[in-house]
Amino acid sequence: MLSPVAVGVDGSPESLAAAEWAAREAVRRERPLRLLHVRNWHPRRGEAETAHAAERRRGRDVLRQAEERARTACPSVRAYDEQVEGPASAALVKAAADAELLVLGSRGLGRITGLLVGSVALEVVAGAGGPVVLVRADGTAxxxxxxxxxxxxxxxxxxxxxxxxxxxxxxxxxxxxxxxxxxxxxxxxxxxxxxxxxxxxxxxxxxxxxxxxxxxxxxxxxxxxxxxxxxxxxxxxxxxxxxxxxxxxxxxxxxxxxxxxxxxxxxxxxxxxxxxxxxxxxxxxxxxxxxxx
Known part of the structure; x- marks a missing residue:
């Protein structure tokens, strides 16, 4: 199987923009699209099973929303999704190693403040062994x-x-x-x-x-x-x-x-x-x- 274009999604507008960008890139490069959601959950004592199930459901909702965004942009994209356990930066660095490239969303704070990349994205960029693309929610057009x-x-x-x-x-x-x-x-x-x-x-x-x-x-x-x-x-x-x-x-x-x-x-x-x-x-x-x- 060809290495995929991978995208980390968490339900934010930035990650949905990243999913759309990644879908277009996957089609251009004739690669599959891997939609990846990283679960970072910290359940209270005695609530581990309930919390884990809730996180899995939320992850499925996040992935479904991201896949809909990706397929709307590129109906022909070959997409599959996956949930993995965190920490987020370590999981995404691992995903980058197995991918053609990894796509992440970045949060913009306006023209004066500039772009807030976020600690996870910076850690991934600094530690990834493969290319990482950062996409803003207002930049995909x-x-x-x-x-x-x-x-x-x-x-x-x-x-x-x-x-x-x-x-x-x-x-x-x-x-x-x-x-x-x-x-x-x-x-x-x-x-x-x-x-x-x-x-x-x-x-x-x-x-x-x-x-x-x-x-x-x-x-x-x-x-x-x-x-x-x-x-x-x-x-x-x-x-x-x-x-x-x-x-x-x-x-x-x-x-x-x-x-x-x-x-x-x-x-x-x-x-x-x-x-x-x-x-x-x-x-x-x-x-x-x-x-x-």
Whole structure:
């Protein structure tokens, strides 16, 4: 059996939006959809059996509602559901390991406050060995809208020219391919501080020349992937400034933002990195976090 697109659901509007997004992605990738509800129950003494039965019933209701949302969006999706015991973060990390990708909902708190990801979602993103996509309840409509020219909205990839990662790049190219969307690859660079330049370093090169040099580096990194995915339209861009700010600007109106997450050898440390954390908090479009070493 092909590994599924998995989605964690809990009955919230955000998880229902995630179920809809996951159903569309499962159909695109020709994968089954696994609807997963994690039970976190803490019964009082003497009420274990009653509480367990109530939690199972609630779980069935949650899964039924999520499946209805998924099938309404994609009637052809091949879906199945499952209930598992918590803790939620551990169960979802395990689900990510067995899935093509894992989809979770994120709660938005408005334009000023930004995006409240939640401790469970952050733990899953930090610990998952496979890609995790976070979806906002008010962001799924961007999936079906087109630009004025009739072209699908971009998939945006935040690239690291210094340490390019195959897993992250391939995920972004594949996401663009199955959507028939343009892939916009962005690298954000910072001008060197004249006070920190070492002997022999060129500090007098202007920003336009420096940007052209980074653009050539980015083109070299993507050359192999352009050949492999020759049917994907690619736009290579560089920007001076902080990576998080540049990505947030580029992702405005995008279908999907793809970023990498470097896994740590110290599993007890839950950390997503400053750039990933910033875009998860503030980006309205779905964000795919792809782990790598």
């Amino acid at each position: 961007a999936e079906t809208r087109e630009t004025d020219g009739g072209r699908r909205r971009d998939v945006v990839l935040g690239a690291d020219v210094a340490q390019p990662c195959d897993e992250v790049i391939e995920f972004a190219f594949e996401a663009a391919r199955v959507r028939r969307a343009r892939l916009r690859v962005l690298y954000a660079w910072r001008a060197p501080d004249p006070l920190t330049l070492g002997p022999g370093e060129i500090g007098l090169v202007g920003d336009p020349e420096r940007a052209e040099e980074w653009l050539r580096f980015l083109a070299a990194v993507l050359r192999m992937w352009r050949t492999k995915y020759s049917d994907v339209d690619v736009l290579e861009t560089v920007a001076e400034g902080r990576p998080s700010g540049a990505l947030l600007k580029a992702a405005s109106g995008a279908e999907l933002l793809v970023v990498g997450h470097r896994l740590t050898d110290r599993p007890r440390i839950v950390r997503t990195g400053p750039v990933t954390h910033a875009v998860l908090r503030r980006t309205a479009c779905p964000v795919a976090v792809v782990p790598h070493y």
